[in-house]
Amino acid sequence: MMDIGLIVETSQMFRMEIIEKELRKAADKYGHNVMNFSNNTTFAKNGLLGALLLNAGVVDLVVTGCGTGVGAMVAANSFIGVQCGFVADPCDAQMVRELNMSNSVAMPFSKDFGNEGVLNLQFCFENLLCPMKDPMYISPETRQACIEMTKEMDDLKKACQVPIEEVIQKLDKAYLKEALDSDCFRQYFFAKCKNLELARLVRDKLT
Template structure:
């Protein structure tokens, strides 16, 4: 599985530590991690609005399979991500959240708070969140006898979101302020992840058109 990690400007100083914990869990499982921003205060500037655009592009282009995103509370990153077609982002503050999101909702992104409640042992909490999010049978249901309605509802939500958007993902982005999208895609590590691993040429061509 290909996994993207993205954090906004206020939490850039925590990126190294969070990346270490994510790679500690992901690499032995055979997953590849792409740290697409921000990794320090001087890195390409990102707000949680930018993170939502980035998550949407990477997931819809199939450049990655899963996104871990976050901001101070995690709430803004979650809402910005869920504004995009094809992104199903949960909110996670402890390992049981990650486990239940995996089992019940089977989404493709998780937003974490990197300031609120981020105290003693925070790196261990992050590690255990990553473990629960990346292991186990996705969509297996919890409790197990609830699997059928949970899978049914997840499928309904996927179709509902697609029907509400009602257009291609690129066309939905073209309705936004193009300067905002251009800001979101300006990071070199993000571009490398999208261009080298993306499978949707329309999305790749659209992003490239913004950079010239």
């Protein structure tokens, strides 16, 4: 069972109901839990929010997006502890799960969202969340290479980027409140946060 955080960017809030409905449908089918942390703000702030949730152990997977999905992906990958893949179709969903072992996905919620946009969401979420019994793109023998590459990326990020605790300390209270503060965040973050020092830093900034 995974805890999944949904974070939709401000320009796509008009499509929130559809996105959340399809995500919850797939999550419920496979026993996952969805928390909607969307705070009607920019993809830059959403990248920070998603990184905080992942680094704190509040969620196992972040599903985010914007009009094209690209801005959301770039923002997410700016942080340690986040490996965000781009998912525009069910094939992408399968690959970021099996090959990249991503803990975050960014999706385009407007670009190419045509008549079959809802159906595409259904298939993407299905591939992303269903039990992975028979990998489509890799054999069990080569999965170890994917695990090693994921670790290499994590190690590289640690050398190139600063810990999330430093990010929280450097940003001013007004910015953090706009990025983080919501009913959903207050309900789940402090209850589920596995990093007590990080929880203390965030609490101090939000008071």
